[in-house]
Amino acid sequence: MARSPARCPPWWTPSTRASRRRPMAAPATSPPSPPSSSTASRPSSPSGLPTTPSTKIMQGLLDQYTVAGNGKALAMVVAMAGYFGERVRSVIQRHSIERHWTSLNEETGGMNDVLYQLYAITNDQRHLVLAHLFDKPCFLGLLAVQADSLSDFHANTHIPIVVGGQMRYEVTGDPLYKEIATFFMDVVNSSHTYATGGTSVSEFWFDPKRLAETLTTENEESCTTYNMLKVSRHLFRWTKEIAYADYYERALINGVLSIQRGRDPGVMIYMLPQGPGKSKAVSYHGWGTQYDSFWCCYGTGIESFSKLGDSIYFEEKGGKPALYIVQYIPSTFNWRSVGLTVTQQVKPLSSSDQNLQVSLSISAKTNGQYATVNVRIPSWASPNGAKATLNDKDLQMASPGTFLSVTKQWGSGDRLTLQLPIGLRTEAIKDDRPEYATLQAVLFGPFLLAGLTTGDWDAKAGGAAVSEWITPVPASYNSQLVTLTQESGNGTLVLSLLSTAKATSLTMQPHPEGGGTDAAVHATFRLVPQGQVAPPTGERRHATNGTAATATLASALIEPFDMPGMAVSNNLTLAAEKGPSSLFNVVPGLDRAPGSVSLELAARPGCFLITAGAKANVQVGCGPGFSLQAASFARAEPLRRYHPISFAARGARRSFLLEPLFTLRDEFYTVYFNVGA
Incomplete structure (x- = not known):
């Protein structure tokens, strides 16, 4: 039976209490990103308010004012807030406050967030009251009493409300909303989060600590990750706790970078599948298109990629200035308030060299700039082998889950390096x-x-x-990868391994268009060298009409790209044993074409892999009766690499x-x- 979504009754009335804006450390970031479109498919609220796209427009206009001083943009936001205020007031007067609260059961975007920001600029009490009216007290109230009752709530309806509550804390100083956000993050992380750092299934939260039965194609709506990053970012700014920076890193790498199809701009997904044997391309929405997809996740997705650098550096101003470096991303930061330039370089990671190596070049415009630089030591780092140096002198290394702090008068050529073992x-x-x-x-x-x-x-x-x-x-295995091709009347075919639950077969398939597909994976093999074999025997010459080469030949295992340790056997099945029955002699092509090869069964000299039949199946051919072209393959660049x-x-x-x-x-x-x- 389908579960009914959680809905809130009108139990609570918002308070208009406000206090002076609370001062805080400012994040050291690039200017805010421009607004991105949201989806036309998102319904307006029952009050008739198109709040989800409107919040994006209002936020963009506010950014124009706060970053560029555009007074006309601020006037437009004030006018829009006035319009929405009249609409909400009309709904309450004509119907009831209940009718308005009911409207918040639909996605309203971050309306309370943008209205609190507006109030901080205008100090207009009408903006504060309107922000309160979008706080959805029946949901925030559950969090206020620290009830883990997220089940059946629509995730992306409610995460932005929490973000708005965080802005309420920043603007009014009400500590309850800091506590709400802290508890919310703890609950989501402990009970409703996948290993990606993402949350939700089919857009909803279900029972806490019951994720095993939710693994499907419809996991982790992209919008939820976008908004959870906002929650964690605020919490880090308030507390400087490493756990929030660790979460941000995990969700950014796995939950944001995963939603775009490689380097294809504008090709994004709505959901991030987490079930066994799933594909980003095969879900309810699949991949979107560059110009025709207008989902909410396109708005937040594009915005997420425009903000990849907004949480690398955070600064703390005051009498003792401090910089917090919390993400390892190659970048340069101009710390204007102190007069320092920080350039971060990160050595590319590999599975063979399991150390994250970071170099920070810190230069002062004039000597004697006194400040503290704090570098995050992630919780995932191993303390064994961790190392830090300042100008080539060893430092006392901080423990994982803390900051390495260096306070000094920085000069024109200081260099701080880190080596963090990754396990x-x-x-x-x-x-x-x-x-x-x-x-x-x-x-x-x-x-x-x-x-x-x-x-x-x-x-x-x-x-x-x-x-x-x-x-x-090992990276060296890439040199052993190959794709084997043959030409046919219908174009280029590639040797492919097709596996099902019942059988495995070799066949020739049409050449895939581009990479990143299972077809490319199945058409890539690793030829694992097993040594040299003797020149052709008379028996082999007879079997091939005397066309075999007389040079020394290579013996190899044919390992499917996605099945390390397995090998194609001489009877064309897969085997884990690496005995004689899995060896093939890789010989110069029997068709004598330049660069072609033929694959001879090591245990059966004179027998080769050949293509046969209209369906281009691959089988074993022995004796002089088979076509030499059918037993010859061109060695092409591998369609897939490690x-x-x-x-x-x-x-x-x-x-x-x-x-x-x-x-x-x-x-x-x-x-x-x-x-x-």
């Missing part, structure tokens, strides 16, 4: 039922790793440490190739594995 770890799904304790995600530092699989999710730890059943894929952060995880029936979730496009993948002993 693999598993993280159980947020579900407290014992039968789901084996469902675990795999993370490498802040990076969530997904396995390339169409549904198999049974991993085999064997009681060993994570580093023993999950091992790095990401620098790639691992092989041992499974119950096969091994899995793990890559960062944000790198995947249309491939089918699994986020949570059933990890058995």
Whole structure:
């Protein structure tokens, strides 16, 4: 039976209490991003107010005023607030306050947020009262009494209300709304968050700590991640607690970078699938298009990518100025209030070199600039091997989950370096039922790793440490990757491995258009060298009409790209054993075409892989009767390559190739594995 969404009755009446704006440390950021469009498909509220798109317009106009001093933009926001105030007042007078509260059961965007910002500028009590009227007290009231009652509430209707409550705290100083935001973040993180840092299933929250049964294609609406980043950012500014910066990093890497299809601009998703064997391309919405998709998640998605640099640096002004460096992103920050320039360089990570290496060049315009620089040491960092230096001299290293603080008079060429060991770890799904304790995600530092699989999710730890059943894929393996092609009357075909639950077969498939697909994965193989073999025998010459080359040949295993440790056997099935029955001799092409190769069964000299039939199936051909062209393949550049952060995880029936979730496009993948002993 379908669950009814949680709705709020009109139990509460807003207070008009206000106090002087509370001073705070200002974030060191770039100017706010321009407003982005929201969706026409979002319904207006029952009051007839198109609040979701209107808040985006109002926020953009406010940004024009606060950043560029555009008085006309401020006048427009004031006029819009007046219009909405009259509409709300009319609804209350003609119907009831209940009617207005009912309207807040639909998505109203961040109306309270933008109205509190407006009040801070105008000091107009009408703007404060209107902001209160969008606070939805029946929802915030549950959080005020610290009740974990998010179940059945629409996630992205209510996260912006919490963000607005945070602005209420900043503007009025009411401590209750700081407590509400803190409790809300704790509840979402402890009970309703996936390993990506995202939340929601089919746009709603369900029972706390019961996520195992929610894994599907419709997880983590992109808008919710956008708004949860706002919540965590405010909390970090108020508290400087590392946990909020750690959350921001995780959600940014896995929840924001994952929603765009590679480097295709304007191609984004609505939901981020988390179920076994799912694809970003195969969901209710799938990928959007550059010009025709007008979802709410396009507005927040574009805005999220415009804000990638807005939470790297935070400054604390006053008599003892301090800078907080909380994200490791190559960048330069001009700390104007102190006269320092900070340039951050980050060495690209790889699974083989498991150390995050950061270099901070700090230069003063004039010598003697006294300030404190605080660098986040993430909770995921290992204390073993962690190192920090200042101008090549070792510093006392801070513990993971704290800040490394350096206070000094900075000169013109100071250099602070960090080496932070990154380890693999598993993280159980947020579900407290014992039968789901084996469902675990795999993370490498802040990076969530997904396995390339169409549904198999049974991993085999064997009681060993994570580093023993999950091992790095060396970068050198990329040189062993290949895609084998043949030309046909219909174009170029590629040798592909097709696997189902019942069988595995080799076949020739049309050449995929572009990368990032399962077709590209299945058409990429690793030829694992196994040494050299003798020149052709007379038997082999006879079998191939005497066309075989006389040079020394290479013996290799044919390993599917997404199945490390498995090999195509001589009977064209997959095998985990690497014996003679899985060896192939890679010989110069029997068709004598430049650069072509043929694949001879090592255990059966004179027998080769050949294509046959109208469906271009691949089979074994022996003797002089087969076409030499059918047994010859061109070696093309691999359609897929290993990401620098790639691992092989041992499974119950096969091994899995793990890559960062944000790198995947249309491939089918699994986020949570059933990890058995």
